[in-house]
Amino acid sequence: MADVQPLSHGSAEGLQHQFDSMEQQKEAASLGMWVFLVTEILFFGGLFLAYTVYRWQNALAFARVSRHMDIALGTTNTAVLICSSLTMAMAVHSAAVGRRKLLIGFLVLTMILGGAFLGIKAVEYTDHIEHHLFPGAGFHYPDPRDARPAEQFFSLYFAMTGLHALHMVIGLGLLTTLLVMARRGRFTPEYHTPVEICGLYWHFVDIVWIFLFPLLYLIGRHLK
Amino acid sequence: MSEHVVPVRSYVAVFVVLLIMTGTTTAVSFLDLGPWNTVVALAIAFFKATLVVLIFMHVKYSPRLTTTVIVGGLFWLAILIALTLGDFATRTSLPRLKGLHRSAQAEAPAGSARPA
Numbered sequence: 001m002a003d004v005q006p007l008s009h010g011s012a013e014g015l016q017h018q019f020d021s022m023e024q025q026k027e028a029a030s031l032g033m034w035v036f037l038v039t040e041i042l043f044f045g046g047l048f049l050a051y052t053v054y055r056w057q058n059a060l061a062f063a064r065v066s067r068h069m070d071i072a073l074g075t076t077n078t079a080v081l082i083c084s085s086l087t088m089a090m091a092v093h094s095a096a097v098g099r100r101k102l103l104i105g106f107l108v109l110t111m112i113l114g115g116a117f118l119g120i121k122a123v124e125y126t127d128h129i130e131h132h133l134f135p136g137a138g139f140h141y142p143d144p145r146d147a148r149p150a151e152q153f154f155s156l157y158f159a160m161t162g163l164h165a166l167h168m169v170i171g172l173g174l175l176t177t178l179l180v181m182a183r184r185g186r187f188t189p190e191y192h193t194p195v196e197i198c199g200l201y202w203h204f205v206d207i208v209w210i211f212l213f214p215l216l217y218l219i220g221r222h223l224k
Numbered sequence: 225m226s227e228h229v230v231p232v233r234s235y236v237a238v239f240v241v242l243l244i245m246t247g248t249t250t251a252v253s254f255l256d257l258g259p260w261n262t263v264v265a266l267a268i269a270f271f272k273a274t275l276v277v278l279i280f281m282h283v284k285y286s287p288r289l290t291t292t293v294i295v296g297g298l299f300w301l302a303i304l305i306a307l308t309l310g311d312f313a314t315r316t317s318l319p320r321l322k323g324l325h326r327s328a329q330a331e332a333p334a335g336s337a338r339p340a
Contacts, residue, residue, distance in 0.1 A: 027287060034290055038297035045301045052305055053312055075250045079243060086239040089230075089280045096229045196282075203281045207273045214265035218253035222261055 033197040054152045061149035063220030074217035084113035085206045092199045095192035174198045228285045238279045
């Protein structure tokens with residue numbers, strides 16, 4: 001597939017000179033995004049490491065404190081993100097088969113689901129803050145024996161889900177850009193690389209939550 | 225991903241399995257399996273992540289180099305956690321030297337106190 005499309009409006013829809021084929025160009029873009037996602041593993045990995053150490057040092061206390069998380073909202077949010085991954089994959093598929101209206105529809109759906117996730121997170125954060133569970137001067141945990149591990153837990157909770165939420169917001173920004181480009185008819189079955197690589201980013205953020213959810217919400221449910 | 229277009233039914237199948245596994249992990253968390261609770265939860269999470277990576281992210285249809293890069297990143301994370309836990313797990317406190325406290329109070333250390 002060595003189609004060289006004429007450059008128009010200064011857009012980069014054609015084959016760039018350093019690549020032998022459109023396929024090679026697309027693979028290079030995909031690999032570039034994957035290398036970036038590996039740096040994201042580095043980024044989140046540091047926080048997962050801190051969680052591992054502090055939970056290992058206070059396993060039972062962490063489990064007790066985790067019961068303050070709302071399991072219904074957490075499970076719902078997990079399902080919301082899984083739905084958004086489906087709609088994102090469908091958006092990529094739509095671009096690959098040249099269905100512009102479907103592409104736009106699925107991008108919008110993905111954004112709505114991402115927004116729903118952030119809305120539910122906002123509800124959870126508000127609830128925690130009202131119960132004095134935000135770390136800092138105003139922190140107050142009902143059981144004084146677990147006060148220190150509780151503050152560690154909530155520090156990790158807000159840091160990890162906060163960083164994740166920031167990535168969601170960035171993702172929504174990327175999707176907005178894709179939406180504008182899609183409406184302008186910039187994507188074809190031969191060229192829809194931006195949709196694919198933003199899809200990689202979105203799925204990665206979903207995977208981070210797939211791990212955050214059990215580690216933060218589910219560790220103490222079996223306790224009486 | 226080159227010319228290969230993943231069929232919609234693959235996406236829907238993965239989606240259904242992901243939802244089922246989410247329900248499963250939540251339900252299982254209420255059972256008391258002792259230390260296995262964590263193992264099961266992480267195993268389910270890894271399984272879900274693998275499905276997302278292979279099908280939603282097209283790695284199954286991507287060049288080997290992509291897989292190598294991903295495995296490299298995960299390997300790095302495993303080293304980070306393993307070696308750090310190894311450090312914490314083998315920490316002991318330093319032995320308290322008996323004469324040390326006394327010599328700190330009296331400015332002229334007696335011959336019996338060992339320097340720190």
